[in-house]
Amino acid sequence: APAPSTTKAKVAILGGGVSGISAAKNLVANGITDFVIVEARDELGGRAHDIEFAGVRVEKGCNWVQGLGTNPINEMAIKWGLKTVSDNSDNVAFYDNHGPINATKQYNAFWDAYDKANNIAIKRNSTNQVDISVRAALDLAGWMPETYVEQAVEFYGFDWEFAENPDVSSNLYAYVNADSYDGPFGPDSDGNNFVIDQRGFKYIFLQEAKQFLKDNDPRLLLNTTVKNIKYSNSGVVITAKDGSTIEADYAISTFSLGVLQHNDVTWSPKLPEWKLVGLDGFHMATYLKLFLSWEKPFWDLNTEYVLYADPTTRGYYNSWQNLNGPGFFPQNTTSNIFFVTLTQDQAYRVEAMADADIKEEVMEVIRSMYGKDIPDPSDMYVPRWHSDPLYRGTYSNWPIGELEQHHVNMKAPVQRVWFTGEAMSRDYYGFLQGAWIDGGEVGTKVAQCIKSSCPKQPYYPTIKLTNDSPSFVKRQEWL
Numbered sequence: 241a242p243a244p245s246t247t248k249a250k251v252a253i254l255g256g257g258v259s260g261i262s263a264a265k266n267l268v269a270n271g272i273t274d275f276v277i278v279e280a281r282d283e284l285g286g287r288a289h290d291i292e293f294a295g296v297r298v299e300k301g302c303n304w305v306q307g308l309g310t311n312p313i314n315e316m317a318i319k320w321g322l323k324t325v326s327d328n329s330d331n332v333a334f335y336d337n338h339g340p341i342n343a344t345k346q347y348n349a350f351w352d353a354y355d356k357a358n359n360i361a362i363k364r365n366s367t368n369q370v371d372i373s374v375r376a377a378l379d380l381a382g383w384m385p386e387t388y389v390e391q392a393v394e395f396y397g398f399d400w401e402f403a404e405n406p407d408v409s410s411n412l413y414a415y416v417n418a419d420s421y422d423g424p425f426g427p428d429s430d431g432n433n434f435v436i437d438q439r440g441f442k443y444i445f446l447q448e449a450k451q452f453l454k455d456n457d458p459r460l461l462l463n464t465t466v467k468n469i470k471y472s473n474s475g476v477v478i479t480a481k482d483g484s485t486i487e488a489d490y491a492i493s494t495f496s497l498g499v500l501q502h503n504d505v506t507w508s509p510k511l512p513e514w515k516l517v518g519l520d521g522f523h524m525a526t527y528l529k530l531f532l533s534w535e536k537p538f539w540d541l542n543t544e545y546v547l548y549a550d551p552t553t554r555g556y557y558n559s560w561q562n563l564n565g566p567g568f569f570p571q572n573t574t575s576n577i578f579f580v581t582l583t584q585d586q587a588y589r590v591e592a593m594a595d596a597d598i599k600e601e602v603m604e605v606i607r608s609m610y611g612k613d614i615p616d617p618s619d620m621y622v623p624r625w626h627s628d629p630l631y632r633g634t635y636s637n638w639p640i641g642e643l644e645q646h647h648v649n650m651k652a653p654v655q656r657v658w659f660t661g662e663a664m665s666r667d668y669y670g671f672l673q674g675a676w677i678d679g680g681e682v683g684t685k686v687a688q689c690i691k692s693s694c695p696k697q698p699y700y701p702t703i704k705l706t707n708d709s710p711s712f713v714k715r716q717e718w719l
């Protein structure tokens with residue numbers, strides 16, 4: 241066998257997802273072309289990942305442009321002509337295990353309370369009070385779900401977005417995160433576009449990468465799984481699973497929070513405690529889209545969403561999407577796709593089950609909603625992000641208890657290793673724009689390290705209860 245190879249570069253970008261592509265683009269924009277992108281899979285895109293299902297391409301990962309206006313993801317979607325459809329989650333029908341129900345009153349009551357909960361976040365932040373959970377804020381807003389229908393509309397309104405429940409989620413940062421919609425991206429940013437492009441959502445990111453990568457560019461190291469990162473104040477040595485090494489002056493880790501919370505990649509020396517506390521306290525959530533298709537649709541093709549309220553278990557096969565709605569995939573084809581999303585404990589449970597058992601369970605739900613004669617689906621696909629060692633979940637959620645200082649520590653560089661990825665974005669964690677904007681900023685900063693000297697990055701060796709909050713923690717710009 242040939243001796244394991246050694247590659248040398250000024251910068252090693254670890255991971256070729258959206259933030260890795262953005263970091264590379266910004267290195268190039270700043271005149272740094274001596275980099276490599278090290279990616280375990282055989283293609284770029286990371287969690288932007290489409291698959292063939294029931295004769296069409298569907299998105300196993302990200303699916304919506306969330307926040308329009310000057311959101312860079314929206315701008316790229318327009319620039320590259322990505323095919324999307326403006327969707328409306330209020331176009332929803334309600335069911336329980338006996339068929340259709342009317343839950344409009346509960347649905348409206350939830351959204352009224354959620355608006356109030358956001359105002360509670362604003363008010364508490366403006367008077368320097370500590371963060372509370374979304375559960376506590378909803379409670380203060382008068383929303384105390386008692387019935388299974390109230391629990392189901394709450395799941396659809398909150399968990400289906402954040403992939404975790406209000407009990408564990410931060411009131412303040414859930415509010416900050418909603419800035420994707422009517423904040424800095426301008427007056428026209430309030431909306432979502434659902435991607436149905438048959439080239440896949442990742443197309444726009446691959447087009448961006450093509451602007452600075454040649455065909456078969458030797459700087460793109462695909463099928464290369466990083467195993468160990470040895471770092472110091474003078475450089476970084478990365479060892480891959482196949483024994484090859486990469487020696488770089490700087491590394492930019494774009495690994496998901498889930499990967500950083502596991503031992504799939506080891507660090508020499510071990511990452512410092514202040515860093516680990518920040519990383520381990522944040523949450524990597526899981527949003528499991530269970531794809532199902534039938535030869536003939538039995539659901540109403542004009543309704544975009546269906547909410548199923550299970551009488552005993554919150555979040556049990558709750559949020560359904562009709563992919564043959566007006567403007568989505570063509571109606572009355574053989575690709576009739578009706579899929580359901582599970583999150584958190586339900587996602588972990590289902591992910592661990594065998595496909596045949598999942599099918600049996602989900603069909604029991606479908607038959608209770610639509611009638612006992614509904615046939616088994618002709619196709620089913622279960623993504624398993626939570627157990628995938630390259631991701632360990634789908635996207636991050638800011639939990640109650642994680643302070644701004646913890647988050648600063650989470651993303652702070654450690655010697656010659658810089659960190660980016662969706663979770664490192666304070667304002668847009670979870671979203672593609674978080675990955676894109678943060679990746680770009682880190683690329684620019686590392687270019688500065690090479691050209692002159694590194695911009696100083698804050699971190700907190702200890703975070704104490706009685707600390708006077710550093711001034712930037714008190715930022716009021718969200719108000």
Ligand SMILES: Cc1cc2nc3c(=O)[nH]c(=O)nc-3n(C[C@H](O)[C@H](O)[C@H](O)COP(=O)(O)OP(=O)(O)OC[C@H]3O[C@@H](n4cnc5c(N)ncnc54)[C@H](O)[C@@H]3O)c2cc1C
Nearest residue numbers: 255257258259280286287302303304466634661662672675
């Ligand atoms: C199911 C799902 C639904 C989502 N829905 C939306 C949505 O609708 N809208 C939205 O804005 N966002 C959504 N997101 C979030 C969005 O996809 C992410 O925020 C974004 O893609 C993250 O990009 P990243 O570059 O930070 O991370 P990643 O895409 O995870 O990039 C990291 C890269 O590192 C690689 N890697 C990991 N380990 C190793 C290793 N050991 N060696 C080498 N390479 C490695 C991975 O293969 C990956 O390519 C969704 C995500 C998922 C999974």
